[in-house]
Amino acid sequence: MGEVQEGRSKYYTPNEVALHNNSADCWISFLGKVYDLTNLINQHKGGNLTSPILAMAGNDISHWFNQNTGDLKTYVDAEKGIVRYYTPHGDLLHIPPSEPRSDYNNDFGRPWWKDRRYEVGTLTKKPRKLRIVNTLTSQQHIIEVCSEETMLEILARYICYNSHAESYTWKYKGDELDKTKTLEENGILDEDFELEELGMDPEQWIPAIHIYFNDDLRSHYEKNSA
Known part of the structure; x- marks a missing residue:
């Protein structure tokens, strides 16, 4: 059976991530990776600090992050001249206060966005559609x-x-087709952009792969019946 090779990340489409969109099954993606934060949500059930995550369950939140550092975006508070995390959706779990506070608990280890335990795979750079035609x-x-x-x-x-x-x-x-190679490596090129440039709907031009049963029972029956 087709399995992911050892050491190779499993790939997901945005539509697959979107299926996991509630507190009992919460996935998100950011900076090209896919994360299952269900356990994190359950550990902090009822807290407001997970509300921004739940509001974006099933979606990509790359816009929350600095692409260069991989950390949450920051900004300088013009009034106080201090650096703050940019959290337009509300206070967020594991974000330290911008000023010293005695009630801040920092014994959680890595913040959730840097904790690889939650990573389940890689978000595809480009989902593609295929038409599989069973010739049998x-x-x-x-x-x-x-x-x-x-x-x-x-x-x-x-x-x-x-x-x-x-x-x-x-x-x-x-x-x-060589089953160890990708679509592109097998010569099945992604022509969506070219089709759109020509004013053509890519949905009407989905590549078709034909599959042939290695022991076609119909042909065997027809041959013996002749």
């Missing part, structure tokens, strides 16, 4: 995949539609 059954399915994924990982996405997908030969324009 004539069934077609359109699936969304990550551009960085190998054909093995794409097969793993498709297997929910066809549990025997591994028993098929996958081809594009008649050429067999």
Whole structure:
């Protein structure tokens, strides 16, 4: 079965992240990574400091961060001349006060946005759609995949539609695909931008991959019946 290679990050589309959008299942993405913050939310249930996170559950919050430092954005308070974290959505968990306070608890270790324990994978730089055509059954399915994924990982996405997908030969324009390579590496180029420049809808031009059962029972039956 198509599994993620050891040491290789699992890729997710924005639509997949968006499915995890509540306090019982809270995912977010930022700076190209995907995080499951469900346990963090449960540990601080009822507190207002997690409200900004819950409000953005299932979304990307890269705009909260400095792209260069990977830390939350800061600004200089013009009135007091001190550096503050930029939190337009309200006070946020693990942000220290800008001024000394005796009631601030800093024994949490790493702040949640730097804690790799919550990281579950990588956000794709470009989701792509594929049309999978089963030449044995004539069934077609359109699936969304990550551009960085190998054909093995794409097969793993498709297997929910066809549990025997591994028993098929996958081809594009008649050429067999290398399952260890990505779509681009197999010559299935992303032409969405060019299509849009020509005023054409990419949804109408989704690349089609044809899969062929390695032991076509229909052909076997027809041959024996002749």
